[in-house]
Amino acid sequence: MDNKRVINVPFNREQLGVLKAGDYVYLTGTLYSARDAAHKRLFDSIIMADNGIMGENATTGEGLSGKELFDKGILPLDITDNIFYYLGPTPAKEGQVIGSAGPTTSSRMDKYTPLLLSKGLIGMIGKGKRSKEVIESIVKNKAVYFAAVGGAGALLSKCIKKSEVIAYDDLGTEAIRRLRVEDFPVIVVIDSEGNNLYETAVEDYNSSKSAR
Amino acid sequence: MRTINTDIVVETVRDMCIQANIFLAPDMEERMRKAADEEDGILGKQIMNQLIENMEIAGSDRIPICQDTGMAVFFVNVGQDLHIEGMNLTDAINEGVRQGYTEGFLRKSVVADPLIRENTKDNTPAIIHYDIVPGDKLTITIAPKGFGSENMSRVFMLKPADGEEGVKAAVLQAVKDAGPNACPPMVVGVGLGGDFELAAKLAKKALTRDVNSHSDKEHIARIERELIEMINATGIGPGGLGGKTTALAVNIETYATHIAGMPLAVNMCCHVNRHVTKEI
């Protein structure tokens, strides 16, 4: 890559337009790690709070906003305009910021994702396909899904300059961490218009091959 | 009769856990480098280059190749003329896992109960498959298994009439369904024959076989070659983003089966296909 495109994170929704499926970019700024167990807790906390306010319809995403959920102490962070990295790292040795730190499979977070997006989450980094519901929710809420290279945990750990557990410490590797990243390499897989690189990239490769 | 003490088993297993998670086995490393050289997909090539760099950083900085350091799966061959003193052998292997995953800063990814899901905090218990074999040696193979790819594995209870075509179609389907979730380029372990559970065990065992090798059975070796070609023709490629190498190898292990059936298991593994064997 000659033209290295660095994107500062987090970003706001106006900046989403420049991220197109297929873009290879480097993220610099703050991300939050969250995977299965943390997602379940966040999800359950939101549902409980919204149910208290509005009864059965909590999953529609009405109710408290991401900021209100944080201000009221229901969520341990304000997810508004933030990016979740689906990560459960290996423990850091003496002198390391973090251990091996690659992405985990995103589809396990699908069940929780539309609600989190409706509360303001703007991006996700993981690997692998997303459900139809998640893709629809990405378009509806204007968000973005990136893939990091699966199985490149040693390499990716070098782009993490600071790591601090901010919530759910008891979950060990699954705790929520605030991560300071520099030039963290990702590929836009699903952009805010719903273009899906997993569908187009393989087709493009195959047609380029048959054209040769 | 030869006698060994389980202390040596604990120590060996501890070291194997660490080695397997930091250094890719030589057969895998060779295969990965070849795939990186040959890749002609644009994103695929970038991803392969990152994976090679990742492998090098892991080795030089002693960082696990992947953060999912897996569930510790073992194939243990116990020579029937060997006498083992000390602890129970299973406890010794688990003690080795406990020490290896703790001292090696590996991730503890095991929960004690599938529904309650409380982490055991030391990556035990391991999954151990024992075989009694002739001789007086203890041969231990560890294959730490990540679950991104494990979750994409399948068992098919095919019918005899499905034949070779049925086998190929099922394996290909499993690979397509796995796609980017299994961190391609993948290694595809296939167990064919036996019964329901043996097919699955053979599929896992197939993953521990050298990725540059083929089955000794000529017709199976041919199917391995044909399958790898079919899989790589999908264009799924590294990271599922288009390219030449979707699978690095297809390894098939077979066993006798019943007149009424043809069990087939496909155990998906990613490019972090870890395996180390030691003989005591």
Ligand code: SF4
């Ligand atoms: S599937 Fe393999 S490479 Fe991918 S995250 Fe799991 S263990 Fe790592």
